[in-house]
Amino acid sequence: xxxxxxxxxxxxxxxIGRTTLRWAGxxxxxxxxxxxxxxxFIWSISFRWFYPDILPSEYSARAWEQVISPTNNxxxxxxxxxxxxxxxxxxxxxxxxxxxxxxxxxxFKGKRIVEVLILAPIIVPGLAVVLGxxxxxxxxxxxxxxxxxxxxxxxxTLPYMTLVMSGVYANYDVDYELQARSxxxxxxxxxxxxxxxxxxxxxVVGALFTFLISWSQYVLTLLIGDGQVETLPILLFNFxxxxxxxxxxxxxxxxxxxxxxxxxSSKYLSGxxxxxxxxxxx
Amino acid sequence: MNRxxxxxxxxxxxSISVLLAPxxxxxxLLFLGGLASGxxxxxxxxxxxxxNDFNFDAYFAIFTDNGFLQSLVLTFHIAFTSTLIASILAxxxxxxxxxxxxxxxxxxxxxxxxxxxxxxVGAIGVLYLFQNSGLVSRIMTGLDIIQRPADFPAxxxxxxxxxxxxxxxxxxxxxxxxxxxxxLLSVGEDYESVARSxxxxxxxxxxxxxxxLIMPGVVSASVIVFAFTFGxxxxxxxxxRTFPAALPVLAYQSYTDVDLAAxxxxxxxxxxxxxxxxxxxxxxxxxxxxxxxx
Amino acid sequence: xxxxxxxxxxxxxxQKSPPAVDNLDLEIESGKLTALLGPSGCGKTTxxxxxxxxxxxxxxxxxxxxxxxxxxxPEERGAVMVFQNYLLFPYMNIADNIGFGLKMRxxxxxxxxSRVQDMLDLVQLxxxxxxKPNQLSGGQQQRIALARALIVQPNVLLLDExxxxxxxxxxxxxxxxxxxxxxxxxxxxxxxTHDQEEAVVLADKVALLFDGxxxxxxxxxxxxxxxxxVDIATFFGGTNFIPGYYLDGTITTDIGxxxxxxxxxxxxxxxxxxxxxxxxxxxxxxxxVSGTVLSHVYAGRYARFQIRIGDIEIEAVTEPGQxxxxxxxxxxxxxxxxxxxxxxxxxxAEQPAATTG
Ligand SMILES: Nc1ncnc2c1ncn2[C@@H]1O[C@H](COP(=O)(O)OP(=O)(O)OP(=O)(O)O)[C@@H](O)[C@H]1O
Ligand SMILES: [Mg+2]
Numbered sequence: 011x012x013x014x015x016x017x018x019x020x021x022x023x024x025x026i027g028r029t030t031l032r033w034a035g036x037x038x039x040x041x042x043x044x045x046x047x048x049x050x051f052i053w054s055i056s057f058r059w060f061y062p063d064i065l066p067s068e069y070s071a072r073a074w075e076q077v078i079s080p081t082n083n084x085x086x087x088x089x090x091x092x093x094x095x096x097x098x099x100x101x102x103x104x105x106x107x108x109x110x111x112x113x114x115x116x117x118f119k120g121k122r123i124v125e126v127l128i129l130a131p132i133i134v135p136g137l138a139v140v141l142g143x144x145x146x147x148x149x150x151x152x153x154x155x156x157x158x159x160x161x162x163x164x165x166x167t168l169p170y171m172t173l174v175m176s177g178v179y180a181n182y183d184v185d186y187e188l189q190a191r192s193x194x195x196x197x198x199x200x201x202x203x204x205x206x207x208x209x210x211x212x213x214v215v216g217a218l219f220t221f222l223i224s225w226s227q228y229v230l231t232l233l234i235g236d237g238q239v240e241t242l243p244i245l246l247f248n249f250x251x252x253x254x255x256x257x258x259x260x261x262x263x264x265x266x267x268x269x270x271x272x273x274x275s276s277k278y279l280s281g282x283x284x285x286x287x288x289x290x291x292x
Numbered sequence: 293m294n295r296x297x298x299x300x301x302x303x304x305x306x307s308i309s310v311l312l313a314p315x316x317x318x319x320x321l322l323f324l325g326g327l328a329s330g331x332x333x334x335x336x337x338x339x340x341x342x343x344n345d346f347n348f349d350a351y352f353a354i355f356t357d358n359g360f361l362q363s364l365v366l367t368f369h370i371a372f373t374s375t376l377i378a379s380i381l382a383x384x385x386x387x388x389x390x391x392x393x394x395x396x397x398x399x400x401x402x403x404x405x406x407x408x409x410x411x412x413v414g415a416i417g418v419l420y421l422f423q424n425s426g427l428v429s430r431i432m433t434g435l436d437i438i439q440r441p442a443d444f445p446a447x448x449x450x451x452x453x454x455x456x457x458x459x460x461x462x463x464x465x466x467x468x469x470x471x472x473x474x475x476l477l478s479v480g481e482d483y484e485s486v487a488r489s490x491x492x493x494x495x496x497x498x499x500x501x502x503x504x505l506i507m508p509g510v511v512s513a514s515v516i517v518f519a520f521t522f523g524x525x526x527x528x529x530x531x532x533r534t535f536p537a538a539l540p541v542l543a544y545q546s547y548t549d550v551d552l553a554a555x556x557x558x559x560x561x562x563x564x565x566x567x568x569x570x571x572x573x574x575x576x577x578x579x580x581x582x583x584x585x586x
Numbered sequence: 587x588x589x590x591x592x593x594x595x596x597x598x599x600x601q602k603s604p605p606a607v608d609n610l611d612l613e614i615e616s617g618k619l620t621a622l623l624g625p626s627g628c629g630k631t632t633x634x635x636x637x638x639x640x641x642x643x644x645x646x647x648x649x650x651x652x653x654x655x656x657x658x659x660p661e662e663r664g665a666v667m668v669f670q671n672y673l674l675f676p677y678m679n680i681a682d683n684i685g686f687g688l689k690m691r692x693x694x695x696x697x698x699x700s701r702v703q704d705m706l707d708l709v710q711l712x713x714x715x716x717x718k719p720n721q722l723s724g725g726q727q728q729r730i731a732l733a734r735a736l737i738v739q740p741n742v743l744l745l746d747e748x749x750x751x752x753x754x755x756x757x758x759x760x761x762x763x764x765x766x767x768x769x770x771x772x773x774x775x776x777x778x779t780h781d782q783e784e785a786v787v788l789a790d791k792v793a794l795l796f797d798g799x800x801x802x803x804x805x806x807x808x809x810x811x812x813x814x815x816v817d818i819a820t821f822f823g824g825t826n827f828i829p830g831y832y833l834d835g836t837i838t839t840d841i842g843x844x845x846x847x848x849x850x851x852x853x854x855x856x857x858x859x860x861x862x863x864x865x866x867x868x869x870x871x872x873x874x875v876s877g878t879v880l881s882h883v884y885a886g887r888y889a890r891f892q893i894r895i896g897d898i899e900i901e902a903v904t905e906p907g908q909x910x911x912x913x914x915x916x917x918x919x920x921x922x923x924x925x926x927x928x929x930x931x932x933x934x935a936e937q938p939a940a941t942t943g
Pocket of ligand 2 (some may be wrong): 630631632746
């Protein structure tokens, strides 16, 4: 045996230097990412916050009281936003999961066209479509009500859900189903006990983000809701310029589901999953 | 045997149609239907009010209108600048966050956090940070760098759309970054190690090996970002000037104009936005096909 | 060529787990093929990466021809590592992959092209220039990875399990190729494997690692004949162990007393080890005891016997001619040739970490 290894003189300082640099970079990055949230939060608990005070001279829960009070209809709007997002999620799952299965597992003639059709609404901006949709919806009485808004939210959410599921199914080996069938499971039992457990995490993550996409829609709701359907983003926008304290409090409410979703799904969410690809839309 | 095969395949085709039909029907109806109805309207075709003829008046009108052209240029500037800055910073961030360090999971969580924060909230945050009497201006006053709100350089409602670009960069760094980071983590560092071992220096290894590996991800994410920043409405509506306004804002203003004659022009603008994003989809498909083949 | 010296080389990835490489001393001879042998996770790849400069050691030093190279960047070390999983750059064709190192050195295109041709000939894959890596079989990719390393004429070639992903036939072929190229070019080569047979067949010297620590560094046959510890003997497989007490050239065991001139322990508790093929069946006299045949397997070129002696079972391997002589249940004399007995220390914990042979 030789003597105990001597630490290398040249190595330690250099490693520390690089680590420090890295941490400086990381902290700078996170600071930039968090920065816009800071004034929102401070506004939400401020009472008097005049220029040039860096922090409010008085704090209060006034903004939060206003959020709860019925006069501003925040609770109603939250309920309506949730209802629309839930409806939209259910529809997207019901339609998107089968379509995703077809795209993920099968090759067929015209697949390319269907893929373009699914991808297009994700890339084409909502505004370019919604003006035309508005013209149609007015004619069929779908303008200015929840049903119409839910339907128009399907334009971004359904393709998203389909895309996520097609990714999930593409990674799923159908041989599991054949194996189950040969072991005596029927069609239904195979789906129930073999396929569903395999794709379930994907469905959940997709559904959670579908919810968020609908939850954060602004311009689609603005046009199709026609002032009759008041969701959180509509309220938030209205307060943004006039009532910073209320806008701050509303923003906090508005971002909570997203944080929750991220906490729930971060285990499944990596950038190569289709789940991320579509959330440029939130 | 042969007949059995055929019927089997027939059954498969049937089941594919059954699986696809509802979703495709909804998308065709809403998306393509919306586009088609917008297109017809942009051609001044609107039988409901007795307009039964096509013409290109709306397109002539907008393309000869200086305001529209300025909007178009501004919108390209916003989309291009935001996408470029966001992509570069996202790649840098991903490289920064790649190696193992203590607290990596928490840092990654915070990094991906604003994937879920709606653009609208980010835009309001940017507004409260960078308006003349915003938090940054206050801090600078506190540090005696400026004396009055008016001394603060215009960063929202400004001609260069700085606030809009800041908001997009803020929101899209994590979006592109998470995609790039996932690629980096799944490929590992061994390719770069091989390159270094074969005689590439740090920069060469990045340029020749890392970059080509992440490029497909960067490009496809950038296309999505470009399309979004080109067509998003609420951010320029909140942070931008009224003249020239970004194209989607201009389209919205024309659509809600009291003068109903402006509507076909609004539709024509929507079609321009749709057309440009269609070009992007084609680019996206082409690029993804090129990369998938490798 | 280059002699590589590892001195007290240590790598600790995180403080909670034991070192991946622990105070490793090794003298890798110039121009020779040295095998780094050990079970999965014992630190072989980590050691190679440190030599190549791809990983900074926590402590210790690496010397090329007596000079420390720790401060030299990987691209300037002249030590090229070929990875376990080939890692051909997927978006480059084969010619660009092989020519990569030369391109980094700014060699002109014409020369790169001609040297790539030479390399393709060397690894017997002419005409593959324009293919993409995913159009090649595993064995072909392996050969391209080798060519990509050789083209830069490294001083030290580090091959990380170059054969582990190949089938038996390809493996034999690649062994021959590697040995031939190594001898022709005289490159100091370190070769990682977890297969003791491969190490023995291919290497001039073998370094055996367990848990990041060097167990024995020796010529290949020493690992069979004179292993340092019971663990080493067990890793190489098939040896009989009989515990006993060693004193003055003899070892006293439960089944008898044997002459044993070759011993690692001077005196005290010890283990007699003898390889199955060194056990002589049917021979009496000095150093022999009586045993019972429990079972036997006839395997063509040899026969394998299970023998019970007292409370102990041992294995013996004999030439096929003797098979007919013994049936299961026979009582026969069993002889241990004194020169083939190797006496080891009793348990691994108190063994010296390494002995350089
Ligand atoms: N980057 C790393 N971070 C933390 N631990 C690591 C890292 N790389 C390797 N290790 C650990 O160091 C030990 C040695 O790993 P190494 O890759 O050198 O093993 P190996 O001998 O090459 O094994 P194999 O035969 O399976 O390739 C293992 O326990 C491994 O888990
Ligand atoms: Mg290894």
